[in-house]
Amino acid sequence: MLHSTQEFLSGNAIPGASSALPVLDLSLMDGTAVEQQAFIQQLRLAARDVGFFYLTGHGQTIQKQQQILALARQFFALPLADKQQVQMIHSPHFRGYTGLGGELTRGQPDIREQFDMMREEAVPAQTDISPAWQGLIGPNQWPTALPQMKTELLDWQQSLSDITVKLMRALMLALEQPADALDATIKAGPYQHMKLIRYPGVDAKASSSKQGVGAHKDPGYLTLVVQDDQSGLEVETEQGWVAVAPLPGAFVVNIGELLELASNGYLKATLHRVVSPNSGIERYSCAFFMAAQLDATVPLLQLPSHLADEAKGPASDPNNPLFYQVGQNVLKGRLRSHRDVAAAHYAELAKAV
Template sequence: MHIVTRPQLPVLDLSQLSGTATEQALFLQQLRHAARDVGFFYLVGHGISDQRQQQALQLAKQFFALPSAEKKAVQMIHSPHFRGYTGVAGELTLGQPDQREQFDIMREDIVSGLPESTEPWRRLIGPNQWPAAMPGFKDEMLGWQQQLSDLTETLLGAFMQALELPADALQSTIAAGPYQHMKLIRYPGQQASSSKQGVGAHKDPGYLTLVLQGDQSGLEVLTDNGWVGAAPLPGAFVVNIGELLELASNGYLKATLHRVTSPVAGIERYSCAFFMAAQLDATVPLLQLPAHLAAEAKGPASDPRNPLFYQVGQNVLKGRLRSHRDVAASHYADLDVAS
């Protein structure tokens, strides 16, 4: 097992948020500095048991161990909502294929946007695909996804408090439920003919990301000291900030480049990533930070006219179209994908 003994990223204990006033103040101070200086940290004390975490990873392993025909029956290309299975090299980051296979899940819903809709992003809304060979998989994964969503909502409120704002400062953007997107991921060992790009260097687009890792390392974060590893820490989630939250905080909260390097030949890496963002029809406010905090911001100042603030759904759709060109060609041929 590749277990980190001296983490190179901050370790924060969420249980302090419900502790004494001193503990709460310490946690918020640590959160503020980790979010401004690094944009990545380990989260412990979150209340989700190690048993529950391992159960989710085990279900991921069971899914990826299914026969190829079972996985292809739920391939993403069958879903205009970008849900389902993607094989190795089936998703692109910066135009290059990622060496991983994955299963994408979002909020289970009914179809909202017809192809002729004037708001194409509404086509993202709909049901997930589920493997017929795993009848209990749906309920387990939807329950797990909701647990992670609830945790990110708690974190989002804590970030607002760390910025000396009301905990519900962004509540209007998730009032109908935040945008949920979860990936179960398997990284195969490196092959002589393939690249080492498990996932290419990128920033996440939304508010917050939670990553649950198995035993194998591979996640790397770009810091002021170069690339550092975020090796698995038992019981912890890795948390990082997305570009939309960086934008809303006027550059105070930092969205950080990160990547995954494929494991060596003969080794597999499993993980579960959960991405939380504003609901797709939201208008995101530009938060007004206290002057002393605004002066500490390291990121670029935000322009309130930036369409990222009020075209949340359209920007999510653009990202999916760029990453999954086969789905774009099959279900979105009427759109200008490059726009």
């Protein structure tokens, strides 16, 4: 089912959702030429005007999504000692468990606990760890108390990666580029980063902050989010902050800064945040971030003139410059977000960010 971005921008409700994000059906890309073109046109509008949308028809069942969220609940319900066994401070690759307030967004602590994982890889030979971003390459940490986590999450991460590659190629067609226009940047496999997240309830009267996650843009190509039935994710629009209500079975998708950069601002990376649930309520989600491989340099796409004329140029944050070189960009973000890991494993670099 397709809905116009005007429905979002005017605040009109979409059937089946209490939020007004566009709803796009990825299965249309496997349909007739007319269906494919309808999807590509809708994708272009959603990615240009909003930067956020719901994605259905992606091939992942509600049951599988619920299974992943149930695994997240199991992990966060473990005794603290079991979670600290895989605490991120032990990993120079920024993998593992982070407790409440352990990650910063724009310098402020987020009220969430999370488990981070990336592609399962061997550590490069010691002589090869240059430039510094190669320190991101390595194995994940896995809790011994939940041995099933490794297989289930690695399989899930790969399935989400495949969806984002298909979606990115559709975005290239929407920009009137060859579908494989950015394939050279993921030829060895896209950069993968996934989080299981728990947001505890916060008593607004007792706390000065309800920052589940502070306002930010995602740095990669594309993000997919599975939400439970609790609201909290919000998107900034010209009309103010809009709630992204859970839509059963749908992923929430947003455009990352690398696509904004590659399209000279035609595609929109949008500020978003998570507001903590009220006291007595917990919120769980799984977020997957796909970017170019770490050794890639993202190109500036040459858009046709009628699209180039609409490109606004990438938004620039002077306090958080974005680099075309992917590994440098990713490492900078991790150093800023996880100051304890940065100090433990990247002491000199940490001083510069």
